[in-house]
Amino acid sequence: MTQPTSPTVPDLKRRVLPSSVSQIGTITKYELVNYFRSRRFFVLLIIGLIISALLTTLVAYYRPSSFLSSTLSFYSSWWAGAITFVIILSGIFYGGDAISGEFQNKTGYFLVANPLRRSSIYIGKWLGALIASIIMLGVFAAIAIGNGIYYFGFNIPYQLWESLLFSLLYLIAVLGFTFFFSSLFKSTSMSILVTAILFLFAFNLIQSLVEGLVKIEPWFLITYGAQIISNVLTDPYPTTATQGFGPNTFTTFAATIPEGIAILLAYFVVTAVLGLLLFERKEFT
Amino acid sequence: MSTPSIVAENLTKRYGSFTALSNLNLKIEGSKCVGFLGPNGAGKTTTLKIFTDMIRASEGRALINGVDVHLNKKKALSSVGALIESPEIYPALTPREALSMVADLRGLPRAEARKKIEETVAEVKMNEWLDKKVGKFSKGMKQRINIAAALLSDPEVIMLDEPTTGLDPRGQAEVRDIVKDLKKKNRLVFMSSHLLNEVQEICDEVAMIDHGKLLVYDSLSNVTTRFSGDGSNTVEIELSRDIDDQSVNRNIASLTSISSVERIDSRKVRIHFSGGIQNQERLLQDLTMMKIGMISFRPSSSALEDTYLNLIKDTL
DSSP states (O other), X not given: OOOOOOOOBOOOOOOOOOOHHHHHHHHHHHHHHHHHHXXXXXXXXXXXXXXXXXXHHHHHHXXXXXXXXXXXXXXXXXXXXXXXXXXXXXXXXXXXXTTHHHHHSSTHHHHHTSSSOHHHHHHHHHHHHXXXXXXXXXXXXXXXXXXXXXXXXTOOOHHHXXXXXXXXXXXXXXXXXXXXXXXXXXXXXXXXXXXXXIIIIIHHHHHHHIIIIIOOOOTTOHHHHTTHHHHTTSSSOOOOEEXXXXXXXXXXXXXXXXXXXXXXXXXXXXXXXXXXXXXXXXXXO | OBOOEEEEEEXXXXXXXXXXXXXXXXXXXSSEEEEEEOOTTSSHHHHHHHHTTSSOOXXXXXXXXXXXXXXXXXXXXXXXXXXXXXXXXXXXXXXXXXXXXXXXXXXXXXXXXXXXXXHHHHHTTOGGGTTSOGGGOOHHHHHHHHHHHHHTTOOSEEEEESTTTTOOHHHHHHHHHHHHHHHHTTOEEEEXXXXXXXXXXXXXXXXXXXXXXXXXXXXXXXXXXXXXXXXXXXXXXXXXXXXXXXXXXXXXXXXXXXXXXXEEETTEEEEEEOSXXXXXXXXXXXXXXXXXXXXXXXXXXXXHHHHHHHHOOOOO
């Protein structure tokens, strides 16, 4: 094959690219701008506000003893009862199509052809989803604490802060997991559907079956690890207990705090690494 | 002195048993525009995607300015602006925001970025839409923003995959002008296209690919000289009044260098003639002098089209 001759050209200025950390920051910033501009952020915020408004109204009107018997029981019922659902919704809303959407909607073609590592895109988008979700959690927590102060004054139990930290850890794990599924599929609807089914139904069902029928501790389930969010707001801290006699015994397992943290961290680390590897290897065909 | 370069070394891409690209060896250096031609599925976009690390080569290496794209994508693409297929921009962003993101990723200082965004957006005639959400744009408008994104950082190497896709005729002409300007600015443009006239108008060199294999890479003039067939050319003329077979055979067919003449309909005639541009000029003069009411005279195919059709026998 003949190759034509090559004319030389004057020296061109080659730019110094920003560091990968700086590029991650850029991706995060525009991911957040995209969330705020699109309806997604506000839809989720409205859902959170509706849940908060319902709780506020119901507690104010019916004054249920399960809520108002003590400070701890108030936060246990309010916070622990709803926050896992809010976190799962955040995971689905922000993580479900975060990566698969780049393939299906072809927005990835705009980003990937630039001089930045794919890991920067993945991490930047993950951080964007995390920050948007934390804002959501913050609003939900502020309303819960506001109600708590109304009923019990500024006597906020330290367990609530622990529960908030565990909720943050659960959110991190859920987003790691949803990003992994988002990397696995090229279809946004598939990744959202699988994530929603797993978190809203499958994990709970598996946990019930494993505890009730197989009678083993479901240490391998993320939802089991997430129990520490509510367990820490229970006094005394629940322990594994067996009820009944003979073949009719039923064991209720309770994750300890170290177990819960380990499960959530393991889920995050494993799914984050796998999701990142999948995205690195996935082709824009 | 530095010379921008794009090098493919034994570049191969397989999807299972299907080979999309087979041992592509190509070395493009310097300031020029190279047209990358081939039928659908020939491997043009596959090649460009490998060069931008959107897909990985099964074998071989893709080097830009001497840097392996797969091993060091960030460095390899640091001075590359690319438009592959028709990317979508986040619909909630405005062109200013989308281009600011690209500017930030490419390390343009803020003041320079602001100026460059306005310049490039003006270049693609989208300045009135700079602060409107991309989600409301037509395909052609989005493509203009994509072109602006590829040019934003003033890259040395520009890779364009059918850049005029989705554009109206005016938009296509504007893109051609942009590419011509890039040549003047000492850039290396590697551009795939289906539009042979576009390539013929803009490009200095042409690479043709079919079934994943490079058929030819040379200057446009060398390629057309070597591969445009038997040297015969065709023009179609249109007349303001009817012409019959007898007049066609008696008057037109007897002109110098005519190989054959066929009447397409009562007012259109196709003329095959040998020789180059001089004979075409003479034929035009002769036909004008015949006063047969000729209102149009245009070549029915270009030399590049002949070359393409000779080299690429069938499409997928």
